[in-house]
Amino acid sequence: MGLFDLFKAKPIKFESKCLISGPDYLNGNFRNIPDELYNRFRGSENDYTWTRQLISPSGNSKFKIRYYGDRNKNLILPLKELPQNIVAISSETNEELILFDGAKHGYNAVFWQEFPKEAHNRNTQIEYNIGSESEFEIVILVRYSLDLKEQFDEDFEKDGFVENNRNEKVGKEAYLNGYDSISIFAFPKEGKKVEILSEETA
Numbered sequence: 001m002g003l004f005d006l007f008k009a010k011p012i013k014f015e016s017k018c019l020i021s022g023p024d025y026l027n028g029n030f031r032n033i034p035d036e037l038y039n040r041f042r043g044s045e046n047d048y049t050w051t052r053q054l055i056s057p058s059g060n061s062k063f064k065i066r067y068y069g070d071r072n073k074n075l076i077l078p079l080k081e082l083p084q085n086i087v088a089i090s091s092e093t094n095e096e097l098i099l100f101d102g103a104k105h106g107y108n109a110v111f112w113q114e115f116p117k118e119a120h121n122r123n124t125q126i127e128y129n130i131g132s133e134s135e136f137e138i139v140i141l142v143r144y145s146l147d148l149k150e151q152f153d154e155d156f157e158k159d160g161f162v163e164n165n166r167n168e169k170v171g172k173e174a175y176l177n178g179y180d181s182i183s184i185f186a187f188p189k190e191g192k193k194v195e196i197l198s199e200e201t202a
Helices: 003-007 035-041 107-112 146-159 173-177
Strands: 049-054 063-068 070-072 075-077 085-090 096-101 137-143 181-187 194-200
Touching: 035 137, 035 181, 063 137, 096 181, 096 194, 107 173, 146 173
Parallel strands: 075 194
Antiparallel strands: 049 137, 063 085, 070 075, 085 096, 137 181, 181 194
């Protein structure tokens, strides 16, 4: 081992620590973050913070991103009082995955808030670019509420369902999709991660 090897930064190994299995609507289209990507991410995970890399059903990890919303620098924001709608399209197969629909996902949308009819017709036609790049690897980070989980589990065990504030009966997937906040990071081929969504949903 040479002298300079002593000063090389050791890779940070990703360890799954979250007690929650992640958003139900992603349908298992995710994997633990590979070490090489995690070294660029430098994030963290704890009991109620879930972090994974997006993959397509065929196993592809490169995506184009299209969205409905406004954009301020790199962040995708609500537009005309309607929430964001963001999808990822596999670069290899054109398979489409929902990353975040603010009218369906997050605590307020699942348990509380009602949206106008226009919220169901938000076309995701705008392609997301960073400079000249439009193909990315994607990491999703969601945070859950322990207090909500305890109340949710108690109600679910008592009735077999939970009733939200719109008088709808919802199942266990509601807690998984009713997270407190979500962040989405895009990784260009070169350069640092770019946060494209940072949304408090509770």
